[in-house]
Amino acid sequence: MSNSTKFVFVTCYLIVFSLQGITGRHPDFYLSIEKLVNKYGYPMENHEVTTEDGYILTMFRIPHGRTGTEINQKLVILVHGLYGQAEHFITNAMHNGSLAFLLADNGYDVWLMNSRGTQHGRKHIRLDPNESKFWNFSWHEIAMYDLPAKIDYMLQKTKKSKLHYIGHSQGGTIFYVLSAMKPEYQKKIQLASLLSPAGYGGHIQFPLFQYFGRHFDEIMRMVEKYNIYEFPNLGNSPSELLLNTCIDSVFSSFCLLVMRNFNGIVTPNVDLEMLPLILRFIPTAAMKQSLHYLQGVISGRFRQWDYGNSQKNIEAYGTPEPPEYNVESISVPVSIYYGLSDLQVTEKDLKLMxxxxxxxxxxxxxxxxxxxxxxxxxxxxxxxxFNVPLLRSMQKYDDD
Known part of the structure; x- marks a missing residue:
């Protein structure tokens, strides 16, 4: 088949496929997170937490289940991944699949974290999110400042000494970093349940990551030249652009193809009706977060930010290379869940961790x-x- 024939074939396919694109919006789409939680019969509270370095972050709390009135006694924090935020633990309620709701109905006082840079983490006591200084952070700073501030606030508010930790993707990364760098927090966590946690990345075979790895120096020069500090830099969120592009438009079929084929974002078990709601709650992130992960893919090591030359690393750390995170020091019970079709984390790297x-x-x-x-x-x-087996696993540690 010639290239021109292939082009015609693909074009015709896209035109036909566009008739089956992403169309319409589920009623949940129009609701704020408060109204979304309330719609399904749950209470919700907003709590603002200020970090040691000045970021003002909102947490959402579901203190009890649908049938309760008293605050649940078991404490849990749900921590999102990169390009995620609290709502992503709620949106699957349309399939009775909200992990937050299941936990609330089973005796857990549920707190949903939002890290700096999300739609609920764009305030600071001094800095403006339109300034590059606001975005000079990676997941290292989220682990060192955001997460301990949230944990301390929760424990002080509830007068508890321990909590359950559930982290998806980057949520696993920051658990490792916090536990290694501030070991006193290990005593505050009963069980860490990590969902495809990102840590070691040396065995990732995803072609896009490998391509970026080969061109990392070029990417860094471009980032510095054009001052790319927030990605994508679209104001408060890329969600509006994604929605206008992918919902009820001529590009809807293209978006669907990308989602189905790029990194397994959409698998056969994902209802396309939910995608508009998911897209609505996708935040931006600091460019440095993605670059820090890419450094780990290149080096195969789990360590702090590499400044690119030995002199800068010596100035920052006192050593020519950035320090490794001492994950061997982590004694918290950890359960790791992963998918065999996951291209962002690999079984080999998870076994190593x-x-x-x-x-x-x-x-x-x-x-x-x-x-x-x-x-x-x-x-x-x-x-x-997933949710029910996770719940059973957590319940084994409730008395610890």
Whole structure:
């Protein structure tokens, strides 16, 4: 088949496929997170937490389930991933798959974290989010400032001494960093349940990551030249652009193809009706967050930010290379869940992390061979295949 024939074939396919694109918006789309939570019969509170370095971040709290009136006694924090925020633990309610709701109905006082840079983390006591200084952070700073501020606030507010930790993707990264860098917080966590946690990245074979790795120096020069500090730099959120492009437009079929084929974002178990709601709650992030992950893919090591030359690293750390995170010092019980079709984290890297931890109590591959990076949040079978088994695992540690 000639290239011109292939072009015609693909073009015709896209035109026909556009008739089956992403169309319409579920009624939940028009609701704020407060109204969304209330619609399903749950209470919600807003709490603002100020970090040591001045970021003002909003947390959402679901203190009890639908049938309760008293605050639940078991405490849990749900921590989102890169380009995620609190709403992504709620949106699957249309399939009875909201992890936050299940936990609230089973005796947990549920707190939903939003990190700096999300739609609920764009305030600072001095800095403006339109300034590059606001975005001079990676997941290292989220772990060192945002997460401990949230944990301390929760424990002080509830007068508890421990909590359950659930982290998706970057939520696992910052658990590792906090536990290694501030070991006193290990005593405050009963069990860390990590969903495709990003840590070691040396075995990632995803072609896009490998391409960026080969051109990392060029990317860094471009970032510095054009002062790319927020990505994508579209104001408060890329969600409006994504919605206008992908919903009820001529490009809807293209968006669907990308979502189905790029990194397993959309798997067979994801209901396309939910995608507008997911797109609405996608925030921007600091460019440095993605670059820090890319450094780990290149080096195969889990360590602090590399400034690019030995002199700058010596000035920052006292050593020519950035320090490794001492994950061997982490004694918190850790359960790791992962999908066999996940292209963002690999089984080899997760096994390496599990071997490094002192108390990796389980390394749990999902039974569905097509389970991917976002199915914990998006899959229409997440409730039965993931949420319920996770709940049972957590309950074993409630008395500890």
């Amino acid at each position: 599990c071997q490094s931890l002192q108390n990796c109590v389980s390394l749990h591959p999902m039974k569905d061979s097509k389970w991917s990076h976002y199915d914990y949040l998006l899959s229409n079978v997440a409730g039965e295949q």
